[in-house]
Amino acid sequence: MNDIAIEVDQVSKSFGKIKALDAVSFQVPSRSVFGLLGPNGAGKTTLFSVAANFLKADQGSIRILGIDIQRISELQGRLTILPQDAQFQKNVPILDQLAFFRLLDGRPLAEARQEVQQTLDLVGIGGYAKRGVHALSHGMQKRLGIAQAFLGQPEVILLDEPTAGLDPANAKQIRDLVSELSQRATVVVSSHNLAEIEELCDHVAILDHGKVVTFGPVEELTRGEQELEIAFAQSLTGDDQGTLLQLPVVQEIRESGPQSYTLQLTLGDGSRDQAVSQVLRALLDRDLVPRRMDEGKSLENHFLRVTNRESGANGPPPPPSA
């Protein structure tokens, strides 16, 4: 099996004078949950649209499962997408619309309808199968879009902002579904929700102003940005902080609130777990029991640094139509 599920090579796309994608290149490993990060207007949706052949790239190529997307028909049934702003037909029951997609995939009608009903149940809108889209709230419509992307046995699923507009409970449900799906498919998720991407994804690419500013495994990218947030019952003394700073893995300690501290970690050759266990041992040796520990915002720090958005350094405004 090919280890690369998606290969994006020098893809450019302009809308008039606005360059939405500028020689974008990266690879998505098979069976990974890949995050496409970027601020609004960075080009995420345009890239998804080019990958799904909705838009034609001006230059460059995209290969999915080894097949050039110019021959997208060869990917039928193997690639699905949740487009960001596509609407379903208003006057057709959703069961009929989704069953029609499965008919196109080659399934018999009875099986298609049964499969659609199961998928709608999975995303929690099974009771609306015979209703039109007008009966669904915004969040439910989003889940309907996700249901159509989950239909069948796709090997690659592109999800453009899958949790945008969902309440926290629904968003969590969708994240759980995506995690489950990643056992059998390569999933690419676009979002500007860094916490979500950090929770879901093992690889990311960060887009900014139509360019890839960085991509790779999350752990590798954030190696230099590792943080540990710890809350205690009381404030740390100078000696406590000195002890921690003597550890080779602790680079810096900042107060992030009352009795709460952020430790900047240096992982070196070791793993994050080894670094955390060293910190914990040192704390317990001094009878300091953490009340709460958090992984911190390593991806956010990395994102802000590579997109040059720290301290309000936002750069030029993003292109509006990308």
Place this chain on the structure above:
Amino acid sequence: MSLADLNPRHLRLIGRYSIRHAVRGGAGLVFLLLASFFGLMVAHVLITPLEAGFEGARKYDSEASDDQIAQEFLTQFDSQIEGLFEWFLDVEDAKTSEERQALEEQASSWKEHLIENKPALLSAVFFVLLFGMPFVLPFGAFNQTAGDIGSRGLRYHLLRTERSNIFLGRFLGTALFAIAVQGVTILTVVLYVALKLDLYAPADVVAWGAYGFVALSILALPYVALCSWISARNRSSMASLVLCKLVIGGVLLASWVAKQQWEPAAAIKWLLPWAVQNRLLSPEWSEVGIAVAACFGYTALYLFLGHRHFLRRDL
């Protein structure tokens, strides 16, 4: 992709889906009602006076047989629609006496064919429908792709089938729906004339009705294909409807206006099948053949242009 890559199964599925949901959708219903209303209204306008006169004559001339009364009224009706052919063949525009004579002979052969040899009442209905249906067809064909391009709903289909299948499948579905609606209208008129009015032999009415249905079906193809092209170029279904109506009516109007100013400019009407479509009822089989070929040619041309645009456009 080329047409060789078309998937017949997908074409069938998309066409069927398009027909099913045309009936459920508002636009499909509007077309169904408008086409039926238009067809039946034309028949009503032509049949009612004849029927009323027929009944009146029976009442006041009780000695005359039904056959005699029918014959008398048919003669009157036929004389009323005779002028139609001279208008249609532009006899008045003849520049020389030879040309005029040739056109009059042609008009005479049309009269003989459509009034004497065929049920004249149905001929009149078909003649009006051939002229009027191009204005009604856009109501059923304007939104083949435009609305779904605007709402980006086609994006759900694009990873499951080729663009060509979507474009041509929807054309086929729309054309079949339009033909079915015309068929129901013609069937209603034919049944009424054959069963209720005792003017023509039922077999003649049915045979000529079937011919008229085929002629109108062939006529529908280029206009539905034109709407496919216009629909593929627009993101708004309303803009598509307005453009379809403007193009179909506008070409005819522009041709008529141009003819008053500079006669060669009347050739504008060749942009659409206006110049040949009425030949579908011609007494000469060679002319019918040319009209059929022209309708298929226009259909192929509009589909080619629409398909090419649909393949290249951002969806």
